[in-house]
Amino acid sequence: MWEHEQLVVRTGRRSGMTTMVALHSTEAGPAVGGCRMKTYARITDAITDVLRLSKAMTLKCAVAGIPHGGAKSVIVVDRELTPELRRAVLLDHADLINEFGGAYQAGPDVGTGPDDMLVLRELTPHAYCLPEEHGGTGSSSGPTARGVLAALKAASRHVFGTDDLTGRKVVISGFGSVGELIAKGLGGADITVSDVDESRRTGEFGWVHPDEAYQVKADVLIPAAVGGVLSPETVRHLDVRLIVGPANNQLTDDGVAGLLEERGIVWVPDHVASAGGVIYTLAREDDGADHETALKRVDGIEATVERMLRARG
Numbered sequence: 001m002w003e004h005e006q007l008v009v010r011t012g013r014r015s016g017m018t019t020m021v022a023l024h025s026t027e028a029g030p031a032v033g034g035c036r037m038k039t040y041a042r043i044t045d046a047i048t049d050v051l052r053l054s055k056a057m058t059l060k061c062a063v064a065g066i067p068h069g070g071a072k073s074v075i076v077v078d079r080e081l082t083p084e085l086r087r088a089v090l091l092d093h094a095d096l097i098n099e100f101g102g103a104y105q106a107g108p109d110v111g112t113g114p115d116d117m118l119v120l121r122e123l124t125p126h127a128y129c130l131p132e133e134h135g136g137t138g139s140s141s142g143p144t145a146r147g148v149l150a151a152l153k154a155a156s157r158h159v160f161g162t163d164d165l166t167g168r169k170v171v172i173s174g175f176g177s178v179g180e181l182i183a184k185g186l187g188g189a190d191i192t193v194s195d196v197d198e199s200r201r202t203g204e205f206g207w208v209h210p211d212e213a214y215q216v217k218a219d220v221l222i223p224a225a226v227g228g229v230l231s232p233e234t235v236r237h238l239d240v241r242l243i244v245g246p247a248n249n250q251l252t253d254d255g256v257a258g259l260l261e262e263r264g265i266v267w268v269p270d271h272v273a274s275a276g277g278v279i280y281t282l283a284r285e286d287d288g289a290d291h292e293t294a295l296k297r298v299d300g301i302e303a304t305v306e307r308m309l310r311a312r313g
């Protein structure tokens with residue numbers, strides 16, 4: 001069933017590249033969601049991605065109690081991206097954002113950052129997370145990691161009877177900006193990280209090849225790379241008790257949640273665990289909250305997860 005309000009796909013007049021916006025819902029308010037810049041094997045893969053990600057944003061806002069709907073946008077990288085081409089496609093994307101008249105408000109996502117939001121702002125007011133020196137809140141990776149750690153606290157109490165992870169084995173798949181901050185916030189845990197980018201291997205933490213990250217015996221698994229990592233196949237090989245992480249759309253389909261439950265693995269849905277970034281950004285940029293107040297709202301994820309897990313029994 002088609003559940004989205006709109007999907008618009010455009011070829012940019014400056015760049016000749018494809019950009020798209022999926023507006024899942026504006027029922028609760030203007031739709032927010034990141035702008036992903038990524039290479040896809042097929043254009044239909046990009047469309048599938050933007051549709052799923054935008055729906056997840058609606059859920060994320062609803063669970064977090066944010067008066068916004070969900071959307072997402074994708075810039076399809078189909079050639080080498082020179083600085084000139086990057087700027088051209090971002091300006092093309094800003095034109096597309098403007099077509100929604102404020103119903104879609106963009107932020108950074110995988111492949112984009114605050115500097116890209118600054119380029120969007122040249123043509124559209126509907127872009128969050130500008131660099132701090134330009135009056136924005138910058139990267140949301142810090143609040144996102146903080147939200148995951150808050151979720152992990154509540155989930156650890158539920159699974160292990162304590163939120164002290166000292167000595168517990170934790171595997172983080174995806175050692176990017178959020179994954180690294182989570183690792184640094186985990187105190188005395190025995191941490192192993194994994195990334196397709198070998199240059200991320202620092203020696204500070206244990207290392208496992210990305211193909212094996214979902215088979216390692218551990219207490220906690222933290223998906224912090226890409227979506228679609230929990231499939232019927234990967235779930236069969238998992239040897240963990242708890243999964244909580246920031247990666248969006250971790251399940252290949254909703255049925256995988258049931259498979260995890262059957263195996264006795266507690267999974268905190270990504271739309272709950274990864275909401276710290278959007279909670280923080282909107283608290284600061286929409287509501288004018290100060291840094292500490294916005295972080296307190298992010299910490300509220302702990303109570304949300306506690307309630308959710310208690311309700312599950």
Ligand SMILES: NC(=O)c1ccc[n+]([C@@H]2O[C@H](COP(=O)([O-])OP(=O)(O)OC[C@H]3O[C@@H](n4cnc5c(N)ncnc54)[C@H](O)[C@@H]3O)[C@@H](O)[C@H]2O)c1
Nearest residue numbers: 140141144174176177178195196197210225246247248277
């Ligand atoms: N940054 C945020 O505020 C935020 C908010 C909500 C959700 N998320 C989600 O969290 C995840 C991580 O975000 P980020 O900002 O750290 O992104 P990032 O791009 O900084 O890091 C992702 C890392 O994953 C690695 N990677 C890619 N494919 C991999 C694979 N198959 N196996 C292992 N590693 C792989 C990349 O090399 C990179 O180092 C993404 O899925 C993102 O959508 C991020």
